[in-house]
Amino acid sequence: MTPQQAAPLARCAAVFEPGDPARTGRIAFFDPAGDPPPQVPGGEPGVADLVVPHGDGLAVRTLPVLRLTPARALPVLL
Structure with missing residues (x-):
């Protein structure tokens, strides 16, 4: 994801939704x-x-x- 694509989501709130198994958790914006x-x-x-x-x-x-997966959410969260 480019910084230009991540910028609009940076204005949103985010919450972690755990998954089972743990690797399936997601970040919800x-x-x-x-x-x-x-x-x-x-x-x-x-x-x-x-x-x-x-x-x-x-x-x-x-x-x-x-x-988003945590890996995809990382540019937004940073």
Whole structure:
């Protein structure tokens, strides 16, 4: 992934989704406001139930996510 492709995802929040076996874990990128994250090569679009800020507390919301392997996510995270 080029830096130009990674830049839009750098503005998103990220959460690690563990897998079984462990090598199947993914990094899910999401916009806490609920907008779909930008698409990048190798990304898997989907949805996830996530805990996000809501008013003075927290709420569980189903949000659109883009999943990447840790190796593909590394340029975004750096």
